[in-house]
Amino acid sequence: MKVLVAVKRVIDYNVKIRVKPDHSDVDLTNVKMAMNPFCEIAVEEAVRLKEQGVASEIVAVTVGPKAAQEQLRTALALGADRAIHVETEARVESLAVAKLLKAVVDEEQPDLVILGKQAIDTDNNQTGQMLAALTGMPQGTFASKVDVKEGSVDVTREIDGGLQTVALTLPAVVTTDLRLNEPRYAKLPDIMKAKKKPLESKTPEALGVSVESGLELLGVETPAERKGGVKVGSVDELVEKLKTEAKVL
């Protein structure tokens, strides 16, 4: 079984972001970048499927600037067999990413596509669902368990009320939630080996996809900062203040 994994280069989750002075966007100059944490979980799941003998080949794909090849190399170090870089310097919205991924799916014909549930920069939570729609595949979003069977996959999903399990016919799209697995770290020898694994570059034009979007970013602002309040000395004082000052009890 062939597994396609989509990974996105995003700001490292520990970094506190800054808005550009002209409010046109978030400032990403000299900011530490990394693989989106949910994509790390997606890669890990694919690698585990290969270790179990369920998957035979793992292809990692990203859409983004030249520098996004770093995240593909990380995926290769973690266990992907080869990588596809759809190179563009443009801001690519989720729908266009989904269209590009569909073009890759058409070429690669994977049995399972694994994406993160959410990119922690845009917080969109859309791309996997959109890819499923465009390819006509069923979707198992927010997965905390993936169980591949003959011709189908059972996906346990984290939903608002608890957990839901669905059975999807393959090929299918799965998006990862936090509890699916705990990603491993790449080992130094694997990082060295990854440099020799195949990485193919493509362009949106070559894939026949326009990255234009109906969405325009008009501006970005910093939200009102919440000011810290006071420290109270005791439970009595806390309850007193909540009753008489904050009036929430």
Place this chain on the structure above:
Amino acid sequence: MSILILAEQHDGELAAGTAHVVAAARAIGGDIDVLVAGEGVDAVAQAAAGLDGVSRVRVADDAVYAHQLAEPLAELLVALADDYTHVLAASSTTGKNVLPRLAALRDVAQISDILEVVGADTFKRPIYAGNAIATVRSSDPLKVITVRTTAFDAVADGGSAAIEPVSAEVSNPSSRFVGEELAQSDRPELGSAKIVISGGRGMGSGDNFKLLDGIADKLGAAIGASRAAVDAGFVPNDMQVGQTGKIVAPELYIAVGISGAIQHLAGMKDSKVIVAINKDEDAPIFQVADYGLVGDLFEILPALEQKL
């Protein structure tokens, strides 16, 4: 303008989120229809018809929609979308699952988690865990939008919209419901509770979460958790508050043994009053807390329960 809202359901009842989505729709303006899709949804449809500002409730009652699976719901929405300029849903796990699929099938963008309606085509939404707010404008013929329910005050009851069935042939050959494990609780829903008390890794174990029960009982509060507490298996996933969990904005949020990582703050920093209980006086949670109490939660919680 004409707006279709996908109703949110919970245990055969209309979920609280829908009244907030109607409020967002009223801010956009125009006729508002609510779609209730499911199996045996009379009560949900009745409740939706009572929401202020709703002109019509459209009901798709069929087993194919029974578990709110994305594939049939998106297909149904695609069939209905021609009549509308906007399709809205709560930014719940159902809304997030279904609406991007509709958007892609209609070749339009989806706008996630809006906080504010600037105009019929322009919206504010949080990015980077709410550390920045983006203003986006859509030129697409159909706007597909999920709504952060805590950012809009619920509309009142008092309407009496017409209820009409919709007929659409929808089949679902590719996905099948297998089962579910839903949390059973008599407490209010996290997303709509007036008071929320959450525990973090500092709680130490699932058993220790009982220390929150007595307080929650006295306050009528919902109980939440940090990711660390969920990952450690102390409590189930549906209790996670944060960037990638539930968003809450109660009158009072009490964070116990939670350090205050940005991903957690993203889910609760719009609460009216925040209380933090933590033994580390430098914990970042104190930077957003209105009232901070430094100390050991195992001493503080029993004392707090007694005082309430």
